[in-house]
Structures are given as structure tokens and as C-alpha cells.
Amino acid sequence: MIIKTNLEWLYPELLEEAKFFSGTGDIEINHTHSSNFVDEIDICGKKYNYTNYRDFSTLLEEKRYIKRFAKLALYNAMSDYLGQNLPWGALTGIRPVKFAYGEGERWRKEMGDVMRVSPKKLDMVAAIMEQQKPFTDIAENSCDLFIGIPFCPSRCLYCSFMSSEIGKCDNANEYVDALVKEINASKPLIGNLRSVYIGGGTPISLPISQLSRILETVGDVNCEYTVEAGRPDCITDDVLKLLSDHGVTRICVNPQTFKDDTLELLGRKHTVKEIYDKYYLARKYSFDINMDLIAGLPEESFDDFKNSINAAIDLSPENLTVHTLSLKAGSRLKEMVDRLPEGQIDKMIDYSYDRLTESGYFPYYMYRQKYMAGNLENTGYTKAGKACVYNVDVMEEIADNLACGANAVSKKLFSGGERIERYGAPKDISTYISKIDKVIEEKNKLFSSK
Ligand SMILES: C[S@@+](CC[C@H](N)C(=O)[O-])C[C@H]1O[C@@H](n2cnc3c(N)ncnc32)[C@H](O)[C@@H]1O
Ligand code: SF4
Known part of the structure; x- marks a missing residue:
């Protein structure tokens, strides 16, 4: 062959x-x-x-x-x-844990002896599978609802997610009109709902009246409900109250780093002090909080990253997600940044694993991307009993995903996940708005097929 x-x-x-x-x-x-x-x-x-x-x-x-x-x-x-040698050996692909599940009892041998994945990464995969046990035995017809908001207050230098600066867009209101229509049309397709995730971009960069329309449309939710609030500069008491009043159970307050110079360089438009202020403000409510950090940011040393991990642990959020900088084509940093000295990024990722696991956090999901520094991974850590169902479902592809919004990819599982069919909505915001009826039709077709 x-x-x-x-x-x-x-x-x-x-x-x-x-x-x-x-x-x-x-x-x-x-x-x-x-x-x-x-x-x-x-x-x-x-x-x-x-x-x-x-x-x-x-x-x-x-x-x-x-x-x-x-x-x-x-x-x-x-x-x-x-x-x-690379930490993940010859293993490529974005879902190492799903690969392990696919190999059954012989996963360690297959990944370790054959694909030459390092013992440390194998231990990590084993620890993640252990944390995922409560989630993997799921009812038939289970699904998650994702709602994408592709707007941000400003673009961060490293980010290659699809999103537009809200101040420069004149179609945010029309976007919400189309999104509300799609969410309403998706409701009859919802089976056993496991979680709702409003992600971005930065969902709370929308005017509060528009955010409120989306939350009203979602309505009462009796399961995990995340809003990736994200940027500390957008978090206000009014927004937090709105989220809390609508039953949101989990939010993100993302530092990325605890170094002011880096935040400025990245164009994050908030300071370290604001991270603390908004975190404490959010703590007045009963949300579980996730914090995102990135290893390998430009001009950051191992000590800077170590300081960020330690500062985040001191705040004691329920979840902490450690990303490895990935400089995709299209990211403005790609041209600017030289990679770190050899071995530094591995040292950072190893440190985060060791320090977090010593501090009462467990790794519970993981994924890899192309162009990641050191060919490493992104890992979600959780305190006991606080894992985010949505992240596990999406990474291990164990439930349908009803995804609404521009660039949102819906997934339907067939034969217990042996086969997965997808529908991707248009990436471009204006195209999504003008094609909303077609988007709804295509999704109906996908979710009514046997
Ligand atoms: C969809 S973004 C939304 C986060 C939110 N808007 C914020 O900025 O706080 C989710 C996360 O992806 C991570 N991320 C984005 N671009 C990345 C990159 N190029 N490399 C590594 N991580 C990245 C960041 O940690 C970010 O918080
Ligand atoms: S990191 Fe967040 S705020 Fe920054 S551009 Fe990406 S999605 Fe927007």
C-alpha cells in the first residue's frame, strides 16, 4: 500500500x-x-x-x-x-487521552513502548483518565450546548481565535438577533443536556442588554453553565450579577500571566492588580472560577512563569488551565517572537504539573495543537469534584455538541461515538448573519439523521 x-x-x-x-x-x-x-x-x-x-x-x-x-x-x-526526544514521542493528533481510550487495556504499551511517549506524560494520561471516570458512563442522547460570541474588547497579540474588536464592528446587534434565532431553533434538538458553555472571544464584551437577551433565550438551566467571561477589564459587578441571576455556575477570570510588562506587550489592556480586583469581586458570588495561564509567552523567563503559577494557586480557583503558547499562521506574534531557549518550555510545563498536583489540583483534560512550543500540550486542572463536564465531553467526544454561532462546529455521535458527523457554521460574521436560515436547516438535518 x-x-x-x-x-x-x-x-x-x-x-x-x-x-x-x-x-x-x-x-x-x-x-x-x-x-x-x-x-x-x-x-x-x-x-x-x-x-x-x-x-x-x-x-x-x-x-x-x-x-x-x-x-x-x-x-x-x-x-x-x-x-x-520529544515528550510525546511519535504521537501526533490533538487528543492523546482519546487515543489511550481507543487502545483499551494495552494503551500504556501502545503509547509508551511503541509511540515512545515519555513516562511523565503517560502518568498524566493515566491521572486524567482517572479523573474522567465519573463522566464517561453517560446516558444516551446526551448533549452539550455551545454558544459562540466572536467579539473582544481588543485583540491580544498572541491570539489566533476568530474574533473581532467589538468597537470596530457595526453588526454585533444583528449577530445577536441571528444567534437568538439559532438558539431557539436548537432547543427542540436538545436531548439529555449535560452543560451549557458560552464562549468566545469574550462573551461579556457585548453590551449588557445584548448579553441579557442571550441569557434569557437560553432560559433556565439545571446543569453546569459556564460563561467564559475571560478578560478582567470587561468584568463588572453588573455583569456578574446578571450571570448569577441567570443561573450561571462557572466563569473564567483569565490572567494569562501575572507580569504587568507582558500584559502590556500582549495588548491585554488590564493590569495584574485588575486580575486580583476582579477575581475578588467575582468571589462575592457563588461561581466556580477557572483561570487560564500561558507558558512560553514572549520575553518571559522560567521564573516569570513560575511566579504566575504560584500566584494563581494562591488565589485558589476551582480550575486552572495551563496552555502552551501556540503560534499559528495568522498570529501577529509569529513574526516577532523567537522561541525560548531549548528545554525552557518543557521545564515550565513540568513545573506546572508538579506544583499543581502537589497543591491539590488534578489534571482532568488535555489537548494538543499544531505549532505549540516544544510540541507540548494544554492541560485543564481541577480541585476534587470540580471538573468542567463541558471540557471533558468536548475533548473526549463522548456527547453530541449543539453549537450555535459563527464558526461553531456542531457534532453528532453515531453508534456510541464510533462515527462522528459535523456541521461547521460560516466563520465570517456577516455570512453567518445572512445565512442563518440555512445554518438552522443544516443543523436540523444533522441532528434528525439516524
Ligand atoms: C478562546 S480564548 C478566550 C479567553 C478570553 N477571551 C480571555 O482572553 O480571557 C481561551 C484561551 O485560549 C488561550 N489562548 C489563546 N490563544 C492562544 C495561543 N496562541 N497559544 C496558547 N494559548 C492561547 C488563552 O489562554 C485564552 O484564555
Ligand atoms: S485572548 Fe481572549 S480577549 Fe484576547 S483576542 Fe483572544 S479571545 Fe479575545
Whole structure:
């Protein structure tokens, strides 16, 4: 079987070095299956053998398996050539924990011995699976409701999420009109509702009257209800009261860092003092609070990051999410920032894991992205019993996702999740507004299919 693929997709972090295999990054993998359990992979004329201890029942399964071993062969060759190992070894893909579930009892062997994932990351995966136990046995027809607000008070330098500066948009009100229509149309599609998540962008950058319309449309919710309030500069007592009056149970107050110079450089438009002020203001209500931090921010040393982790732990939020800076194409920082000295980012991520787990936090979900510094991961930590159901459902793809808004991707699971179908709404805000009836029709079609 011959498979054509591209090294950039496999190893964006190592692309330059990996080009010794192929000048363009395009590679052709030729796989020869043999019955004596040793198969051969030929990658651009270099031959590698691997032990095949599995039988394939379908062509798709065979293709998947070969791709996995092609990655491994590439990884081994590059690792020897460069004298370097990566924490996640040859494992690519955004959901390492879902990969582990898919391997059943043999997940440790498959990830550790075969894909060369480090023992520390394996322990992390095991700890996450343990935390997820209460969530994975779920009722049929379970779903989460996501509502996307693609507006922010200003753009942060590092951010490659789709969102527009609200002050420069003249269609925020029309956006809310379309969104309200979509939420109302989605209500009959809701089965067993596990959580509601209003995310962004920065949902609370909307005028309070428009935010209130959305919350009214969602109505009474008897499950976890998150609003990714996010930017401390948008948090006011009026907004917090509005969220609390509508039954919101969880909000985010995101520092990203506890260093004023970095906040200024990133264009966050708030200070460290404001993080504290708004956190204490939010504590007057009964919300669970999540805080986001980023490792590898420009001009930050290990000590700066260490200080941010420690400051966040001292505040004792229910959840803490540690991101690794990912400089995607399109991010303004990409051109500006040099990567950290080798090993620094691994040290930061290791520190966050060690310090948080010593301080009563448990890792409970994790995902990886392309272009992440050090090829690492984003990890959500929680205090005991405070894990966010929405994050687990989305990462492990264990419930349907009814997603409303521009660029929102709805997912419907079939045969207990063996097959997933998606519908992505238009990314562009004006297109979303003008196509709202079509969006509703497509979603109805997806959720009524068997
Ligand atoms: C959808 S954003 C919304 C957060 C909210 N608007 C705020 O700024 O506080 C969710 C989180 O993604 C993380 N994030 C955004 N861009 C990132 C990047 N390029 N690399 C790593 N993390 C990033 C940030 O920690 C951010 O809080
Ligand atoms: S980090 Fe948050 S506030 Fe900043 S641009 Fe991204 S979504 Fe908007």
C-alpha cells in the first residue's frame, strides 16, 4: 500500500530538520505487509522494519495502522539523526487521552513502548483518565450546548481565535438577533443536556442588554453553565450579577500571566492588580472560577512563569488551565517572537504539573495543537469534584455538541461515538448573519439523521 502525506502535517515543530528526508516535505510511504510479523516501510527510499502484531480487519484500519508506524519510523530516524526526544514521542493528533481510550487495556504499551511517549506524560494520561471516570458512563442522547460570541474588547497579540474588536464592528446587534434565532431553533434538538458553555472571544464584551437577551433565550438551566467571561477589564459587578441571576455556575477570570510588562506587550489592556480586583469581586458570588495561564509567552523567563503559577494557586480557583503558547499562521506574534531557549518550555510545563498536583489540583483534560512550543500540550486542572463536564465531553467526544454561532462546529455521535458527523457554521460574521436560515436547516438535518 502506498500513502502520500506531508511532513508539515506530521511534525510542524521539526519540519526544517525533517526535510533531510525530502526537500519539499512531501513524502511517499510504501508499506509491505508480511506474514512473519515484520513489515517494511519505505520512506523516500529509506527502509525501516517494524513488528506487526496485529491483524487488520478493514482497509481503513490497515491504512490507519500503517500511518501510525510511518510516523514512528520517521520519528525514530529523526530522533537518532538529531539526538533529540520529544515528550510525546511519535504521537501526533490533538487528543492523546482519546487515543489511550481507543487502545483499551494495552494503551500504556501502545503509547509508551511503541509511540515512545515519555513516562511523565503517560502518568498524566493515566491521572486524567482517572479523573474522567465519573463522566464517561453517560446516558444516551446526551448533549452539550455551545454558544459562540466572536467579539473582544481588543485583540491580544498572541491570539489566533476568530474574533473581532467589538468597537470596530457595526453588526454585533444583528449577530445577536441571528444567534437568538439559532438558539431557539436548537432547543427542540436538545436531548439529555449535560452543560451549557458560552464562549468566545469574550462573551461579556457585548453590551449588557445584548448579553441579557442571550441569557434569557437560553432560559433556565439545571446543569453546569459556564460563561467564559475571560478578560478582567470587561468584568463588572453588573455583569456578574446578571450571570448569577441567570443561573450561571462557572466563569473564567483569565490572567494569562501575572507580569504587568507582558500584559502590556500582549495588548491585554488590564493590569495584574485588575486580575486580583476582579477575581475578588467575582468571589462575592457563588461561581466556580477557572483561570487560564500561558507558558512560553514572549520575553518571559522560567521564573516569570513560575511566579504566575504560584500566584494563581494562591488565589485558589476551582480550575486552572495551563496552555502552551501556540503560534499559528495568522498570529501577529509569529513574526516577532523567537522561541525560548531549548528545554525552557518543557521545564515550565513540568513545573506546572508538579506544583499543581502537589497543591491539590488534578489534571482532568488535555489537548494538543499544531505549532505549540516544544510540541507540548494544554492541560485543564481541577480541585476534587470540580471538573468542567463541558471540557471533558468536548475533548473526549463522548456527547453530541449543539453549537450555535459563527464558526461553531456542531457534532453528532453515531453508534456510541464510533462515527462522528459535523456541521461547521460560516466563520465570517456577516455570512453567518445572512445565512442563518440555512445554518438552522443544516443543523436540523444533522441532528434528525439516524
Ligand atoms: C478562546 S480564548 C478566550 C479567553 C478570553 N477571551 C480571555 O482572553 O480571557 C481561551 C484561551 O485560549 C488561550 N489562548 C489563546 N490563544 C492562544 C495561543 N496562541 N497559544 C496558547 N494559548 C492561547 C488563552 O489562554 C485564552 O484564555
Ligand atoms: S485572548 Fe481572549 S480577549 Fe484576547 S483576542 Fe483572544 S479571545 Fe479575545
